[in-house]
Amino acid sequence: MFVIAPGTLVVSCQAAPGNPFHSAERMALMARAAEAGGAGAIRANGAEHIAAIRAATTLPIIGINKLGDPAGVFITPTFESAVGIVAAGADLVALDGTLRPRPNGTRLDQQIARIHAELGVPVMADVDSLEAGIAARDAGADLVASTLSGYTNGQIPTGPDVELVRQLAAKLDCPIVAEGRVRTPDDVRAVCEAGAYAVVVGHAITNPMDITARLVSAIPIA
Numbered sequence: 001m002f003v004i005a006p007g008t009l010v011v012s013c014q015a016a017p018g019n020p021f022h023s024a025e026r027m028a029l030m031a032r033a034a035e036a037g038g039a040g041a042i043r044a045n046g047a048e049h050i051a052a053i054r055a056a057t058t059l060p061i062i063g064i065n066k067l068g069d070p071a072g073v074f075i076t077p078t079f080e081s082a083v084g085i086v087a088a089g090a091d092l093v094a095l096d097g098t099l100r101p102r103p104n105g106t107r108l109d110q111q112i113a114r115i116h117a118e119l120g121v122p123v124m125a126d127v128d129s130l131e132a133g134i135a136a137r138d139a140g141a142d143l144v145a146s147t148l149s150g151y152t153n154g155q156i157p158t159g160p161d162v163e164l165v166r167q168l169a170a171k172l173d174c175p176i177v178a179e180g181r182v183r184t185p186d187d188v189r190a191v192c193e194a195g196a197y198a199v200v201v202g203h204a205i206t207n208p209m210d211i212t213a214r215l216v217s218a219i220p221i222a
């Protein structure tokens with residue numbers, strides 16, 4: 001049971017501190033707007049925002065809890081960080097599934113096993129490579145997502161990692177979720193043709209600052 005249906009567009013309703021939309025109420029409005037537009041699920045960060053979104057929509061929620069240093073493992077890095085988001089209403093927990101060292105020497109397979117056993121929800125591993133995806137599936141992940149591709153080394157690419165989605169879909173026996181820099185209908189088609197089970201879109205829908213900056217940067221300098 002994967003919580004999200006095949007062919008779902010998931011809208012990531014996140015706003016970091018410093019973003020004028022950084023509040024639970026505003027993220028709940030984003031979730032309602034996403035639902036009205038046809039989204040089939042929401043991705044959200046932190047117990048407070050998830051609780052507000054849970055009260056505003058019946059859509060499934062992929063919950064995360066960003067903690068610690070963004071240069072390392074910071075998306076739901078421990079079992080403990082998953083407890084509050086499930087209590088707040090998350091139906092599925094997403095967590096860092098890269099091969100990087102985890103906090104306090106914890107192991108991915110142990111974290112996933114505890115989430116399954118004690119919280120009773122499926123787990124989606126956010127990975128950055130085929131190798132990490134294979135390891136995360138072996139560790140018990142129910143779904144694998146391309147979320148962290150482009151963020152763990154070097155320069156951040158402009159578009160989604162369609163090739164990683166294709167490789168994960170060809171190799172793994174679980175749903176593959178395309179996430180990260182999906183911005184246009186062509187991007188959505190490309191990741192779906194590559195084998196994505198579902199597609200997560202964040203900034204291109206829920207971050208007006210990012211949308212504005214991209215359009216401003218397209219204005220020719222006089």
Ligand SMILES: CC(=O)N[C@H](C=O)[C@@H](O)[C@H](O)[C@H](O)COP(=O)(O)O
Pocket residue numbers: 012014064147148151179180181182200201202203204
């Ligand atoms: C790398 C990282 O921290 N990704 C985060 C994961 O939750 C979010 O900041 C992204 O917005 C989300 O993955 C959706 O991606 P995009 O906003 O590119 O559509």
